[in-house]
Amino acid sequence: MKKENISDAVIRRLPRYYRQLTDLCASGVVRISSHSLGQEMNITASQIRQDFSCFGEFGQQGYGYNVEELRAEIGHILGVDNDHHLIMIGVGNLGHALLQNFKFSHAGFTVDAAFDISPAVIGSVVNSVPVYAMSVLDSYIEKHSVDVVVLTIPQAVAQDTADHLIELGVKGFWNFTNVELSSTDPNVKFENIHFADSLLTLSYRIANR
C-alpha cells in the first residue's frame, strides 16, 4: 500500500470498477480474477492489480477477489459511505432533470436544498427537495454543512457564483456549465460535465474514422 500520488487516470477508473462490480454482484457472481475482470472491462489484468494495490491488498493468491468485498472496498475508497451533503443552484430544465432522475444517494450524497432566482420554482418541492430563493443562499450555507454545490446555472453567472460560494467556504463543485472554473485554493475541487466538449469529441471521431 502506497497511498501517495494516486494519478488521475487511476481515480477515473475507480468508478468504472465500482460499476462493473455492482453489476457482477447483481448477477450473483461471487469471485473474480483480475484476468476475467480485465476481459470484461477491456483492461489488462496487470493494470487492475496495479490500480488496486494503490489502496491495499484486496485479493487472495490462487483465488482472486471476492466480488462483494471488493465492491465494498472500492465504494469505501470513493467515499460512497461518507454521507456527503449537497445543494443545487439553478433549477431549470437540467437541474430539474437531475433532481428527478439522478440517484445521488448511490454516490453517498444527500440533496438538502435547491436554489433559483425564478419565482416560478421558488417554494416548490422537486422530488422532495425544497427550492429556495437565491437571496437566502448565504444564510443557508452559514447554517448548514455543504460539501458540494451542483452548478446548473447559465454560463454567464457561473464563475461569479462559484467565486462567491468559495468565499463562503464551499470546497466542491459539480459543474454543468460549459465554463472552466478555477480557484487559487487547491483544496477547492471542480468536477466538470462539459456536454459541448463531449459532443465535439464525438464529432471528431465520426469525422476521422
Add this chain to the structure above:
Amino acid sequence: MKKENISDAVIRRLPRYYRQLTDLCASGVVRISSHSLGQEMNITASQIRQDFSCFGEFGQQGYGYNVEELRAEIGHILGVDNDHHLIMIGVGNLGHALLQNFKFSHAGFTVDAAFDISPAVIGSVVNSVPVYAMSVLDSYIEKHSVDVVVLTIPQAVAQDTADHLIELGVKGFWNFTNVELSSTDPNVKFENIHFADSLLTLSYRIANR
C-alpha cells in the same frame, strides 16, 4: 504534419482549445502566443505547439497565432462545419432539457427528430424538434441519414437499443445512460456522459484532499 495516431489525450484537449479561442475571439483578442494561451489554460506552451503540430502549421514565427484563424482551424478539425444529423431517443426529463437548452448547432449538429414510447410526449414538438413514436424509428432511419443517436433512455434498455440501432447502420452514439456500451465494429463510436462516474470522482477528491 503527421495526421497518424492522434492520442486520446490530444483529442480531448481540442474542445478546450476551441472553447478558449472562442472566448478570446469574443473578447476581441487578435493574436496569441502558445505561451500566453498556455498560461490561460494551465497547459505548457510546448504541449500546445505539439498538439497543434499534429494537424498542421497554424502559427507564424515571431508572431504567434491569429486567434480567429486558429479557432476556425480547430473547429474544422473537430468537424463543426460538417452539418452532422442527429436524433434523440428518450424524451424524459434529461432529453427534454437537452432539446431545450443545449446548442447542438454550435457543434455542427442538426437535431432532426426525437423518439419516445410515452403517448404523453409522442406528437409533441420540443424546441421545434418533433417527437415520434418508437414504432416508426426503423423506417425513419431507413429514409434519413443519421450520424449520431443521443441515448437518453433508461439503463435497462440501453444496450439492446444500441444493438438494434447498430444493426440499422448507426455509427455514432452520445450515451447518457450509466452503461458501458460496446460494439464489435470499431467504426461505431460511443461517447459517454457518465454522471455517476463523475460525481464519484468528485466524492473521492473531496474525501482525500
Add this chain to the structure above:
DNA sequence: TAGATTGTTAATCGATTAACAATC
C-alpha cells in the same frame, strides 16, 4: 535588424505492461 515565437527533435517523465516470486 533584433526580438519573439514557431515547429520539431531530443530528453525526461510517468503510466502501462510483463514477469515472477510468494502463497493460498
Add this chain to the structure above:
DNA sequence: TAGATTGTTAATCGATTAACAATC
C-alpha cells in the same frame, strides 16, 4: 500437493517537457 492468482518489481511504452535551429 499442484494449479491458480495475487502483489510487486522491472521493462517497456507513450506522452509531456525542454531545447533549439529556422524564420517571421
